[in-house]
Amino acid sequence: MKFGTLLLSLIALSGSAYSQFHKKKNRPLVELDGTYKMSHFYISPGLTFMFPNEMERLGGIKNDSINPRGRLAYLLEFGGYKIFNGGGNIFNYMDYGISYKKLSGSEVVKSSDNKTVFKKRYLSFNYNINNIYQINDTRFLQTSLGANLDLMLFEKQPAPTPFNTDRLLMSFHLKLGYGMKFQNRLFIIPTLESPILNLKQWESGKSTYGIMNSRYRPLLLKVRILWLKRPDRSDCPPVYLNPEDKSRYDRNYMQ
Numbered sequence: 001m002k003f004g005t006l007l008l009s010l011i012a013l014s015g016s017a018y019s020q021f022h023k024k025k026n027r028p029l030v031e032l033d034g035t036y037k038m039s040h041f042y043i044s045p046g047l048t049f050m051f052p053n054e055m056e057r058l059g060g061i062k063n064d065s066i067n068p069r070g071r072l073a074y075l076l077e078f079g080g081y082k083i084f085n086g087g088g089n090i091f092n093y094m095d096y097g098i099s100y101k102k103l104s105g106s107e108v109v110k111s112s113d114n115k116t117v118f119k120k121r122y123l124s125f126n127y128n129i130n131n132i133y134q135i136n137d138t139r140f141l142q143t144s145l146g147a148n149l150d151l152m153l154f155e156k157q158p159a160p161t162p163f164n165t166d167r168l169l170m171s172f173h174l175k176l177g178y179g180m181k182f183q184n185r186l187f188i189i190p191t192l193e194s195p196i197l198n199l200k201q202w203e204s205g206k207s208t209y210g211i212m213n214s215r216y217r218p219l220l221l222k223v224r225i226l227w228l229k230r231p232d233r234s235d236c237p238p239v240y241l242n243p244e245d246k247s248r249y250d251r252n253y254m255q
Helices: 002-015 243-254
Strands: 039-053 066-083 093-109 114-134 139-156 168-182 186-198 209-211 214-227
Touching: 039 093, 066 114, 066 214, 093 209, 093 214, 114 168, 139 186
Parallel strands: none
Antiparallel strands: 039 066, 039 214, 066 093, 093 114, 114 139, 139 168, 168 186, 186 214, 209 214
16 A cells, blocks of 8 residues: 555646646647647557565565565557546546556465466456656657556466456556657557555455465556547537637648
């Protein structure tokens, strides 16, 4: 719980900085005058790592006879986003997606050198609200608060079978990212995600996962690839604030 409280404090501090999509000293990251649609889709490949937690004050279980180890695995996510009206205030846009991810780790009993490996595959549904802090014309920091609902599709069954596991997981998570804008329409945002609060009763509100005799913190490194989309002719035309906005809108269909 202390870990979750610390991360929530970080997002509160970032939000208090009143970061928006455009600031006076920088060009806007996204034009909000009808040049682009305010919603589209993204893809996000990535890696996962189950970081072993043996520190009791961070929700872990201290056991000198057990040596938990994390393992690298993978994920692939697809989803959509929507920019809030006017670029938002504290939170600038939301996103929602579905991903396939694998979580893997191991546990070694030191007295016998007996190694048990677990491999779990999940179908995950995600929702996030995102805060943008613009650094310059093409770079920004992103802080996201979200929730995920994970359904375990199948797992490798070691012997002994892991306990303290469940087929359905639900968590709040925090994501920290560094974004880069390319060619006006393309954004690449590497992010690091981890749970801050598990809602399942068997986790008792901890932010780590209990598997076998140990606890592990899921770390998800995602690379979000996001496109801005120009409006189609069939879309409702925007309300122009001045003739310059109308000219910019018309030019989009000639490129």
